[in-house]
Every structure is written in C-alpha cells, then in structure tokens.
Amino acid sequence: xxxxxxxxxxxxxxxxxxxxxxxxxxxxxxxxxxxxxxxxxxxxxxxxxxxxxxxxxxxxxxxxxxxxxxxxxxxxxxxxxxxxxxxxxxxxxxxxxxxxxxxxxxxxxxxxxxxxxxxxxxxxxxxxxxxxxxxxxxxxxxxxxxxxxxxxxxxxxxxxxxxxxxxxxxxxxxxxxxxxxx
Amino acid sequence: xxxxxxxxxxxxxxxxxxxxxxxxxxxxxxxxxxxxxxxxxxxxxxxxxxxxxxxxxxxxxxxxxxxxxxxxxxxxxxxxxxxxxxxxxxxxxxxxxxxxxxxxxxxxxxxxxxxxxxxxxxxxxxxxxxxxxxxxxxxxxxxxxxxxxxxxxxxxxxxxxxxxxxxxxxxxxxxxxxxxxx
DNA sequence: GTCTATACCTGGATAGAC
DNA sequence: GTCTATCCAGGTATAGAC
Numbered sequence: 468x469x470x471x472x473x474x475x476x477x478x479x480x481x482x483x484x485x486x487x488x489x490x491x492x493x494x495x496x497x498x499x500x501x502x503x504x505x506x507x508x509x510x511x512x513x514x515x516x517x518x519x520x521x522x523x524x525x526x527x528x529x530x531x532x533x534x535x536x537x538x539x540x541x542x543x544x545x546x547x548x549x550x551x552x553x554x555x556x557x558x559x560x561x562x563x564x565x566x567x568x569x570x571x572x573x574x575x576x577x578x579x580x581x582x583x584x585x586x587x588x589x590x591x592x593x594x595x596x597x598x599x600x601x602x603x604x605x606x607x608x609x610x611x612x613x614x615x616x617x618x619x620x621x622x623x624x625x626x627x628x629x630x631x632x633x634x635x636x637x638x639x640x641x642x643x644x645x646x647x648x649x
Numbered sequence: 650x651x652x653x654x655x656x657x658x659x660x661x662x663x664x665x666x667x668x669x670x671x672x673x674x675x676x677x678x679x680x681x682x683x684x685x686x687x688x689x690x691x692x693x694x695x696x697x698x699x700x701x702x703x704x705x706x707x708x709x710x711x712x713x714x715x716x717x718x719x720x721x722x723x724x725x726x727x728x729x730x731x732x733x734x735x736x737x738x739x740x741x742x743x744x745x746x747x748x749x750x751x752x753x754x755x756x757x758x759x760x761x762x763x764x765x766x767x768x769x770x771x772x773x774x775x776x777x778x779x780x781x782x783x784x785x786x787x788x789x790x791x792x793x794x795x796x797x798x799x800x801x802x803x804x805x806x807x808x809x810x811x812x813x814x815x816x817x818x819x820x821x822x823x824x825x826x827x828x829x830x831x
Numbered sequence: 832g833t834c835t836a837t838a839c840c841t842g843g844a845t846a847g848a849c
Numbered sequence: 850g851t852c853t854a855t856c857c858a859g860g861t862a863t864a865g866a867c
Contacts, residue, residue: 471850487752489671492842506851508844561751568810569748570669572741579814586815610826617819618804618826621811625803628750632761633768637799644792644800653832674860688833690862 472510474500480521484560488518488567488574515575522581525563526588533592541600545649548593549642552623556638561627564589564620590616597649606649619645654692656682662703666742670700670749670756697757704763707745708770715774723782727831730775731824734805738820743809746771746802772798779831788831801827 475496482491493507493514511517532551536544555562567574567582574582593616600606608615626641657678664673675689675696693699714733718726737744749756749764756764775798782788790797808823 469850486755487669487671489669490752490755493844494842502850503852504843505845505853509850512844514843559754564814565807565810566751568814569743569751570672571813573668573672582814586811590815609829614822614826617808617811617822621807621823622800622803624810625747625807626799628747628806629768629799629803631753632746632750632764633772640796640799641803644796647792651832675862676860684832685834686861687835687863691832694862696861 469510471500471502471506475507475510475517476521476524479517480524480563481560483518483521484555484563484566488570488578515577518575518578519581522563522567522578522585526581526585529585529588529592540605541596541603542605544596545600545606546646548596549623549645552627552638553642555627556630556635559631561631562624565624565628590620593619600649608649615649619649651692653682653684653688657689657692657699658703658706661699662706662745663742665700665703666737666745666748670752670760697759700757700760701763704745704749704760704767708763708767711767711770711774722787723778723785724787726778727782727788728828730778731805731827734809734820735824737809738812738817741813743813744806747806747810772802775801782831790831797831801831 478496478499479491482495493504497504497507507517511520532547533544536547539547552562564582564586567578571579571582590613594612597606597608597615597619598612601608601612610618622641622645626638629641630638660678660681661673664677675686679686679689689699693702714729715726718729721729734744746764746768749760753761753764772795776794779788779790779797779801780794783790783794792800804823804827808820811823812820
C-alpha cells in the first residue's frame, strides 16, 4: 500500500474522530499532505469510499490487537481494551462509533453496513471476554455477559463524548466505574 | 412567541437529533414549513443562533419537567428521567448531547458554552436525585452519587446511538441494566 | 413577516495534461 | 500518481421589495 494512501487514511480517521464525517473536506486532507484535492480522489474516488476504508481499517486493527492479546490473562485483555479508549481520550479523539453513529441516517449505505459490522465485532469479542472472565471467576457481575458488554461499550463510548464537553475528569471517573463493575 | 418561530425550533431540534448539526440546512427547515430560506433567517440570523436557541429550549424543558416531578417519590422521578430516553428512542432520535458532542470542536463557541451548561444541569439534577434515593434507601449502589450519575447519563446517551446502528434490542437492554444498577 | 433575487463561498467530483 | 482547471450543486447569508 502506498505511503500517500496510508497517510490519507490516517488523516481521515483523525478528522472523522475529531470533527465528524460531515465537518471535514478533501481539502482538510490534501493541505497537510501538501498534495491536491485531485490526488486524494485518485485513491478514494468518493468520500464514501474513504469513509468505508477508514471503518475497514479500524476493524482490521481491532482484530489484530485482540488476536495478539490471546495469550494474556482475561483480565489483562479487558484492561487493554479499556486502554484503547484511554489512548483516544489523551488525543482528544472520540471512538469511531461515537463519531459516526449520531449521523447514521445520513451516511452512505456502504458506510452504514461497515459500521454495523464493526459494532458486531467489538460486542462479540467483548461478550466472549466477559463470559470467559466470569467462568474463570476473575470477573463478577450479575447480568449476562452480552448485556454487560453492551453497558461497557456504552459507558466508554459516552465517556469520550462527555469528556469533550464537560472536561477531563469525567472520562477517568467513568472508566474507573467500568473497571469496578466487572 | 410566534408560531413560525416555534415550528422552526421544533424542526431544527428534530434535524439536529436525527442528522446532526452539519448535515441539515435552512432549506430542510423552510421546505416543510412552506416558507423561504430568508424567512428562517429572519428569526435566526445565523445557524449558530438557531443552534443556541435549540439548546436553550432543551435546558428550559428539562428544568420545567424536573420541577413538575418534585412532589413525586425519588424512584418515580428517576423512572421518568429514563423515560425521556425511551421517548427519544421510539422516535428514532438521539439526545441533544449525543448529537452535538462528537463534533464539539467544530461548533460555534456560543453553542459549546450552552451545551456545557446543559450537561451541568442534567448531571447535577441526576446526582441530587441519586443522592436522595440513596439516603432514603430506595437506591443501592456503591459509588458516589456523582460518579453514578455520570455512568447513568453515559449509558443512556450511548444506548440511543448504538440503537441506531445495532438495532432496537440494545436500547432496552441497556436501559434495563441502568434500572437494576441503582 | 415573508418574499425574490442574488452574492459569495465551499465542497465533491471529473477531464485531461504531464 | 499528481497536477491544473473547471463544473456543478448546495449552503449561508443579505439587500431590498411587498
């Protein structure tokens, strides 16, 4: 994969996660890379193509990360999962789901489908992780693993959003509550 | 307040909460009301003015609602609070915080300030409600009321976002977990 | 208060040269 | 692959008539 293509994807992800899909333009990508509008269109003919590729990238990165965690203890894997959000917070980014879901109805259909798929993958990994931890008795919660996974994703997703509006304390506070809740 | 002004505010709120601030235009407001672009600008000279007024409206509605609940038992007040989100879900809307917070950095500064204010009001009402319920022993949770309020808001906010992407089950599932968690 | 008309800009996208 | 040049659509906003 070309360097330019990678750079576009990286910048595009940053822009979506700090401004949202409808508040950035190809110019916001071409300018920092010192290339022209048309060069970006060469790699991603339409904005929807770029959006889809960014979601695919995120799915691939999540798969790769979780696969690499497989040898680790369940509670460590969970810890590393929450650290993904910690890293986002420290950059002032929200997660991709948090960035795109509010305007879901306005997204091109291919992006909607990929986003749905991303949600499925994250929830099913997290459900399995919580299920395993419960069986191993390193986690302790009354709900089903599936319900717990939904609550955990929800809390972490919002913590990044609320953090932007309300200030930094709220992310750490919610993250702490999530850790104590499992 | 004029009928037209009210209708604009109502439509504007719907558009922000279903499409986001950057994905609707004055035309989306003027067309259903069968008026022209310029008429909308008469009431709200800039889009930022409209955005601010919509947030102010929401704050006022929240104050009015919670004030009217004052005679009710604490647990009933909490139940009515969660029902606000239920009502949003049934319309396919997200909450105003969920709609605006991802693109917080791109919002006009007056909107940022109002949104921050809205968050403060909701969190402080909810904190007081949970605190009171704990003292009355109708609620039971280990965290501080403040931390619990943050987790509750976060879970309900995200449940509306995830619901759009993942389907209807997830809202009810998270809402149920929230109710059991207090 | 609402209209017509329009100015001005930005953004997505494409054609064709290099 | 990247450029210049350009098209077209849409969006915010304003002036001035009614």
